[in-house]
Amino acid sequence: MELTLAVSRLSALAHEGRLSVFRLLVQAGVLGLAAGEIARRLEVLPNTLSANLNVLAHAGLIRSRRQGRSIIYTANFDHMRDLLGFLVEDCCGGSPEICSPLAEVLRAACCAPQA
Amino acid sequence: MELTLAVSRLSALAHEGRLSVFRLLVQAGVLGLAAGEIARRLEVLPNTLSANLNVLAHAGLIRSRRQGRSIIYTANFDHMRDLLGFLVEDCCGGSPEICSPLAEVLRAACCAPQA
DNA sequence: TCCATATTTCCATGCTACTGGAAATATACG
DNA sequence: CGTATATTTCCAGTAGCATGGAAATATGGA
Numbered sequence: 001m002e003l004t005l006a007v008s009r010l011s012a013l014a015h016e017g018r019l020s021v022f023r024l025l026v027q028a029g030v031l032g033l034a035a036g037e038i039a040r041r042l043e044v045l046p047n048t049l050s051a052n053l054n055v056l057a058h059a060g061l062i063r064s065r066r067q068g069r070s071i072i073y074t075a076n077f078d079h080m081r082d083l084l085g086f087l088v089e090d091c092c093g094g095s096p097e098i099c100s101p102l103a104e105v106l107r108a109a110c111c112a113p114q115a
Numbered sequence: 116m117e118l119t120l121a122v123s124r125l126s127a128l129a130h131e132g133r134l135s136v137f138r139l140l141v142q143a144g145v146l147g148l149a150a151g152e153i154a155r156r157l158e159v160l161p162n163t164l165s166a167n168l169n170v171l172a173h174a175g176l177i178r179s180r181r182q183g184r185s186i187i188y189t190a191n192f193d194h195m196r197d198l199l200g201f202l203v204e205d206c207c208g209g210s211p212e213i214c215s216p217l218a219e220v221l222r223a224a225c226c227a228p229q230a
Numbered sequence: 231t232c233c234a235t236a237t238t239t240c241c242a243t244g245c246t247a248c249t250g251g252a253a254a255t256a257t258a259c260g
Numbered sequence: 261c262g263t264a265t266a267t268t269t270c271c272a273g274t275a276g277c278a279t280g281g282a283a284a285t286a287t288g289g290a
Binding site: 231232233234235236237238239240241242243244245246247248249250251252253254255256257258259260 | 261262263264265266267268269270271272273274275276277278279280281282283284285286287288289290
């Protein structure tokens, strides 16, 4: 991943409203949520939400699809993964005792199998 | 982790100069790098670097220690781990097939053992 | 003590992003 | 076709952040 792309994604997330939206969509998984539903849950103005969704979408962190009158938003997990990978690229300078717990956190916070 | 804390850390990273510094320190591992060495490698003005280091330190992403005339900066891997964990918290809505590759990326990009 | 190195602080300018109200667009339904 | 719902676009005022020059502080060595 390119540096500027990572910056634009981090910038998109570096905002209380947008980070809340993104985490909500991450938790919602593949089904996603309609814009109105997000606005209701987070209690934000629809125009503010729209702007924030636009920033997240432009950064490639979320996708949208129309469904009737609603527009459903979902997290883009592939791009999220790339971003996390970029942050830890070539990390630790050869100290696996630092790096291992870094990998462990995803297994813990995530619904990934307990393998 | 609190939302506002995560935002402040993401904000600190959402900047080309600071992200470059942070990744450099992540790669440097526990030994860290002196401010001057960072400035030399990234070719930035010392005052600009100082401001950026200050932002990263204030966000808890890096630590500093004096060593002679130099000040050595190191990444704060614990806080980095917390941030990554916050982003993926309760993720995927019960879809391990999405979450597993998310965890996998750390094993791949990182020096963690191939266990 | 004097000087060189290392890093930080101060400061002024310009730019970019956030906010919320109001209007506009798009879809669905009777 | 007219109305209700869902979402977006437009706009203007405000505030916070980045930048780079110059000076200040701190440590080490002669």
